[in-house]
Amino acid sequence: MKVFGAAAAHAGIQYETVEYDIGGDRYLATGEVLPDSVLEELRGFDAIYLGAIGHPDVKPGILEKGILLKVRFELDLYINLRPVKLYPGVPTPLKDKGPEEIDFIIVRENTEGLYAGIGGFLKRGTRDEVAIQEMINTYKGVERCVRYAYELTQKRNKENTLTLCDKANVLTYAHDLWRRVFDEVGEDYPDIKKEYAFVDATTMWMVKNPEWFDVVVTCNMFGDIITDLGAMIQGGMGVAASGNLNPESVAMFEPIHGSAPRYTGKNQINPIAAIGAAGMMLDHLGHEDAAAKVETSISDLLASGKIKDLGAGRMGYTTEEVGDLIAEGL
Amino acid sequence: MKVFGAAAAHAGIQYETVEYDIGGDRYLATGEVLPDSVLEELRGFDAIYLGAIGHPDVKPGILEKGILLKVRFELDLYINLRPVKLYPGVPTPLKDKGPEEIDFIIVRENTEGLYAGIGGFLKRGTRDEVAIQEMINTYKGVERCVRYAYELTQKRNKENTLTLCDKANVLTYAHDLWRRVFDEVGEDYPDIKKEYAFVDATTMWMVKNPEWFDVVVTCNMFGDIITDLGAMIQGGMGVAASGNLNPESVAMFEPIHGSAPRYTGKNQINPIAAIGAAGMMLDHLGHEDAAAKVETSISDLLASGKIKDLGAGRMGYTTEEVGDLIAEGL
Ligand SMILES: CC(C)[C@H](C(=O)O)[C@@H](O)C(=O)O
Numbered sequence: 001m002k003v004f005g006a007a008a009a010h011a012g013i014q015y016e017t018v019e020y021d022i023g024g025d026r027y028l029a030t031g032e033v034l035p036d037s038v039l040e041e042l043r044g045f046d047a048i049y050l051g052a053i054g055h056p057d058v059k060p061g062i063l064e065k066g067i068l069l070k071v072r073f074e075l076d077l078y079i080n081l082r083p084v085k086l087y088p089g090v091p092t093p094l095k096d097k098g099p100e101e102i103d104f105i106i107v108r109e110n111t112e113g114l115y116a117g118i119g120g121f122l123k124r125g126t127r128d129e130v131a132i133q134e135m136i137n138t139y140k141g142v143e144r145c146v147r148y149a150y151e152l153t154q155k156r157n158k159e160n161t162l163t164l165c166d167k168a169n170v171l172t173y174a175h176d177l178w179r180r181v182f183d184e185v186g187e188d189y190p191d192i193k194k195e196y197a198f199v200d201a202t203t204m205w206m207v208k209n210p211e212w213f214d215v216v217v218t219c220n221m222f223g224d225i226i227t228d229l230g231a232m233i234q235g236g237m238g239v240a241a242s243g244n245l246n247p248e249s250v251a252m253f254e255p256i257h258g259s260a261p262r263y264t265g266k267n268q269i270n271p272i273a274a275i276g277a278a279g280m281m282l283d284h285l286g287h288e289d290a291a292a293k294v295e296t297s298i299s300d301l302l303a304s305g306k307i308k309d310l311g312a313g314r315m316g317y318t319t320e321e322v323g324d325l326i327a328e329g330l
Numbered sequence: 331m332k333v334f335g336a337a338a339a340h341a342g343i344q345y346e347t348v349e350y351d352i353g354g355d356r357y358l359a360t361g362e363v364l365p366d367s368v369l370e371e372l373r374g375f376d377a378i379y380l381g382a383i384g385h386p387d388v389k390p391g392i393l394e395k396g397i398l399l400k401v402r403f404e405l406d407l408y409i410n411l412r413p414v415k416l417y418p419g420v421p422t423p424l425k426d427k428g429p430e431e432i433d434f435i436i437v438r439e440n441t442e443g444l445y446a447g448i449g450g451f452l453k454r455g456t457r458d459e460v461a462i463q464e465m466i467n468t469y470k471g472v473e474r475c476v477r478y479a480y481e482l483t484q485k486r487n488k489e490n491t492l493t494l495c496d497k498a499n500v501l502t503y504a505h506d507l508w509r510r511v512f513d514e515v516g517e518d519y520p521d522i523k524k525e526y527a528f529v530d531a532t533t534m535w536m537v538k539n540p541e542w543f544d545v546v547v548t549c550n551m552f553g554d555i556i557t558d559l560g561a562m563i564q565g566g567m568g569v570a571a572s573g574n575l576n577p578e579s580v581a582m583f584e585p586i587h588g589s590a591p592r593y594t595g596k597n598q599i600n601p602i603a604a605i606g607a608a609g610m611m612l613d614h615l616g617h618e619d620a621a622a623k624v625e626t627s628i629s630d631l632l633a634s635g636k637i638k639d640l641g642a643g644r645m646g647y648t649t650e651e652v653g654d655l656i657a658e659g660l
């Protein structure tokens with residue numbers, strides 16, 4: 001928020017913020033995860049900035065489902081946008097790949113598919129048990145996501161290539177719909193090159209030839225997987241930012257990482273992914289120039305080599321100092 | 331088959347083979363993919379050795395579904411076994427990782443999950459279309475796969491660690507069953523260390539810390555994805571072998587790669603993955619020593635640096651010569 005504020009001040013952007021105390025501590029104290037009243041208020045904002053969730057004393061799943069997935073679904077944030085961009089100076093685990101090669105964006109559908117939470121058990125707990133989980137997609141849900149991806153590809157204007165990552169050769173219902181919609185919407189974008197990559201092959205190419213990708217569009221489950229792989233090749237959780245968008249209403253921005261509870265209060269964790277998410281938020285709010293300045297400041301700091309290591313406690317600076325450096329860099 | 335034959339001769343193993351002409355050419359000539367009569371005959375063998383499928387004139391999906399997936403499902407080959415092993419001398423795309431770090435096995439469930447082929451469309455082709463694909467698991471199907479993985483972990487005796495790769499925090503039906511079965515069967519293996527990794531995190535660790543894995547067990551869809559990523563970190567399609575097993579009856583072995591139709595008849599493609607699959611076949615047939623010799627011969631050849639590049643046409647040897655070298659190395 002310090003960097004966001006500095007960027008807004010430079011650009012003369014007025015804004016108001018409201019803070020909500022949501023997360024593990026509140027849940028442990030009150031039993032509440034995300035009260036309905038808060039959810040209703042969130043609908044009224046232009047943007048939501050999510051810190052990071054996860055608490056060692058809370059059973060896994062409760063906060064993820066009760067906060068992150070709930071906001072995504074209830075506010076219909078149907079795009080999960082995840083740039084995979086290697087900043088100069090950041091080490092990638094891949095050989096012979098640098099910022100030139102690792103620079104693409106993944107558009108993940110964010111409100112359907114295996115994440116619908118639909119399914120059930122037959123004869124649960126017996127040796128005859130059957131468990132079913134539905135991968136469910138609608139024309140409308142796929143169409144708006146795919147169209148967003150085409151628009152983004154056009155706007156980005158890099159290789160002008162949109163890759164559909166699916167498994168249509170096996171998922172002959174859900175991903176047959178994806179293929180048909182991808183081709184149909186594609187007719188409105190004759191200048192964009194269309195590519196198809198099965199999800200298994202996608203993971204191979206991300207490691208071997210990440211330069212092949214410009215924009216990738218994919219379903220919720222595969223997006224979850226390939227964006228984590230993407231975060232790793234761009235240098236890991238210290239730098240990976242993301243946005244959950246409803247282009248027609250509110251959007252939520254977050255670093256991809258969790259809350260790193262081992263470091264609570266130590267002023268040692270790396271804030272760059274969170275700052276990157278604040279930059280994406282500025283962009284989404286229509287302040288492309290301010291957003292670009294945040295990106296440049298992050299990029300310059302990383303390129304300078306001042307930050308020794310992206311890991312918590314190993315940066316050579318405190319969390320606060322890294323924020324100061326990026327704010328000054330603006 | 332040349333290497334298989336040589337290994338069998340050294341070990342005094344008697345065997346008979348029957349060849350079937352199955353694949354794209356037959357399909358194009360006769361319209362037949364895998365005749366029922368052949369499928370019935372296949373049930374009677376001890377092992378099946380599959381070359382590689384794919385034909386440029388056949389629509390994608392037909393051969394994969396009509397041959398590969400059909401044999402897996404009809405013959406109930408419920409384990410897909412994929413070693414991720416970097417041979418010495420083989421370049422991996424990962425920095426600072428060598429044969430010490432990249433050496434684990436993925437056990438993929440092979441007859442259930444999203445591959446069941448169950449699903450459907452509502453209002454297909456309209457703006458109200460809904461497409462559904464079922465991820466379906468049974469207790470029996472998960473139990474036998476998980477038990478196989480525990481047994482393998484015990485037998486392998488490396489780190490004695492079995493990792494369940496799932497997405498139980500989101501797939502609260504299908505993967506709740508996986509978790510419960512994993513824990514329940516695990517009680518029979520008190521000495522094996524149990525780890526849990528969400529599939530998204532698994533892809534990150536495979537790239538960042540592949541040395542963390544010993545044996546990984548996972549569902550059909552996630553197994554498809556992470557084994558391709560695994561093939562890439564072990565040096566790519568030139569070296570990745572796999573087996574489709576029913577430990578109680580027949581098994582089918584195959585390189586992970588396709589048929590590389592651009593190289594048909596040129597004597598240029600890399601046979602090492604296929605030879606590795608033949609080695610796995612010997613192991614499955616109970617000839618561990620002969621299998622180990624094939625592995626050693628492959629490993630020695632690769633370590634020698636004679637093979638310049640694993641890519642077709644770039645090996646510095648013909649396909650046949652590489653086969654000869656490995657056969658001689660036995
Ligand atoms: C925390 C989890 C539910 C979430 C997801 O699966 O979407 C996370 O992995 C992510 O990608 O944002």
Ligand SMILES: CC(C)[C@H](C(=O)O)[C@@H](O)C(=O)O
Pocket residue numbers: 169170200394395398399554
């Ligand atoms: C060819 C395809 C149907 C198959 C699969 O998805 O299982 C392949 O990718 C594999 O992993 O063996």
